[in-house]
Amino acid sequence: MSKKIRMYSRRGSNLPTKSSKEEIPIKTLFEKFLSEKSIEGLAERTLHDYNIYFNYLMHFIGENIINTQFTKDLFKSFVVYMLHEKGLCPVTANVRIRTVRAFLRYCYLNGYIKEPIHEHFKPVKTKEDTLESFTPEEVKRLLSTVDVGSYKGFRDKVIIYVLLDTLVRCSELVGIKRKNIDLKTGFITLDSEGTKSKKTRIVPVTNKTTKLLKEYIELTDVYGSDFLFLTYEGELLSDNTVRKNLSELGEKAQVNKRVSPHTFRHTGALFYILNGGDPFSLQKILGHSDMSMVRKYIQMTNTDVKKQHNVFSPLNRVF
CATH class of the missing domain: 1.10.150 (DNA polymerase; domain 1)
Known part of the structure; x- marks a missing residue:
């Protein structure tokens, strides 16, 4: 040859x-x-x-x-x-x-x-993912710090609800289009071009988030934009701005953890399991094809494990 x-x-x-x-x-x-x-x-x-x-x-x-x-x-x-x-x-x-x-x-x-x-040029070994999730009290503190009397504050409150409720990534969040929000059925469709896997994904939202979304959509109708989250001037909100705003909110609320969209994604995944959700539906919501990736999102503290053990201890089947 x-x-x-x-x-x-x-x-x-x-x-x-x-x-x-x-x-x-x-x-x-x-x-x-x-x-x-x-x-x-x-x-x-x-x-x-x-x-x-x-x-x-x-x-x-x-x-x-x-x-x-x-x-x-x-x-x-x-x-x-x-x-x-x-x-x-x-x-x-x-x-x-x-x-x-x-x-x-x-x-x-x-x-x-x-x-x-x-x-031969491979990633180095790392410790198990130890990204801290928020406690429910810290989430409440963050929300209580938001100035909902201003447009920016109300928008940031809606963003926190959507991040925690849907577990979307920041890039997916800013790419949400108004036409893809179904307030009646409580679903948001994420277009394939905006997701990491390049596949369309449908995520559910609860009634609390739906009510906030309805109010925010009515408030921003005047801009005539295809996208959901906008600046005060009606421009598309960037993911860097979302990260910056959340970080500043964390400092103001004195939450001594990394306050970022990714931390909300971790927190939402953990809360989902602690509330009794199953890992298979969580995998679909997160948009992961590999269950091992889902496991990395669920980092329970010893206190979390103790609470779960009290509820699901094998002895509860005996006594």
Whole structure:
């Protein structure tokens, strides 16, 4: 078999890929990688994050490196640099590692590098997810701190209810369209282009949230926007603004935990189970295909376990 034939794409394409002997700057390769990811339908925020994490790598190895200089030792040294020189926690380092690993895999599969470096450039081991959930008292404190007399305050109250009730991600929250809210049946449809899995998902809402949504929708009718959550000027609310507002609310309420959309998602999942919900319906609401991901969202404290044990102890079947 000729060398040219051996360089055909490993994906089974009939077109030959670039030879790994051709010298190509890493920045050029990364632009090609981003272009392919964009065609695959990755969200703009994900592509933006890829750029940020790639820049961290560039800061370490330099912008002038070419593909023929790629080695597994070079990229492994990037891990050492992040953990021991920059002092990053394993969770933060792994976010950057996964992005670079996906890029290296792309380079290998398309023939830009000979060695499957991505197989040796793996995430580092981390402790079990220990993200703290809110207590019911902390949720009440957050809500009591909101100034519901202002537009921003009332909107933020609705956001907290929706986050906790539906367990949606922040990117899914800001992408909710008014036409996809069914107040009669109590369901919100999340369009496929706005979900992480790229699949349409339908999430239920309770009567409490439905009443707030009805009031908020009537209040914002004047803007004529397709989207639900808007700024005071009627513009689409960004996920960064949601995160910033919740963080400021947490400081004001003196909640000494990370107050973020993701913490509300964890909290909602935990409360769902503690209230007697089953993990299978929770998996569907969260939008996870893997039950192991659902398990990571349910981080019970010893007090939670004790309360559940008092209710469901095997001895209760005997006595």
